[in-house]
Amino acid sequence: MKMLKRKFFSRNPETVARELLGKILVRKFGNKVLSGRIVEDEAYFGEEDPASRAYLGRPKHCVKLMHSKPGRILIYNVHNNWLLNVVAHEDKKVGAVLIRAIEPIEGIEEMKKNRKTKNVFELTNGPGKLTKALAIDKSLNGIDSTSKKSQINFFDSEEKFEISCSKRIGVSRDLEQELRFFIKDNKFVSR
Secondary structure (H helix, E strand, O other): OOEOOHHHHOOOHHHHHHHHOOOEEEEEEOOEEEEEEEEEEEEEOOOOOOOOOOOOOOOHHHHHHHOOOOOEEEEEEEOOEEEEEEEOOOOOOOOEEEEEEEEEEEOHHHHHHHHOOOOHHHOOOOHHHHHHHOOOOHHHOOOEOOOOOOOEEEEOOOOOOOEEEEOOOOOOOOOOOOOEEEEOOOOOOOO
8 A cells, every 4th residue: 555645635625535535544553553444524724714723713733734734634622522634735725634434444453442332333433433443632733644654644545436525514604515525325434
């Protein structure tokens, strides 16, 4: 599998979100590897996007990271859950992609321990569940997913599937276009 490079993330967040579906998210810590296929995500833009962290300029660490190099990891907290994002934008633009759900591949028993559940379909089918299962927290904020030494990387995959889209979940104000993308009929998409 080829690791995704900065060039992949250096595009419009909507394009990156669509093309991240089916890719493999790998979380390394110690001698453990946890991984899964991305089955659901959402695109976010800059100051023009009312659902984006960049819209009101808070929290400042989020806004600063959303302006930084594509491929960096952005972690922030919502309702006591850490959320995993990857910075994605064109040159001189702002954006990120929220990873909402993965289909577990490797380290499933460890994920079950981390989430305190035995139901594999409940492990990673939501952004807060995903970060708990993969032991992702604020300590990973700002790391570069395009570095081989990183604790989080994204890898290419040749899997074929149909993409569905909808409005983003849990936002009070949204843009006109549908920016939530998911693999149609996948059992690991959030409910």
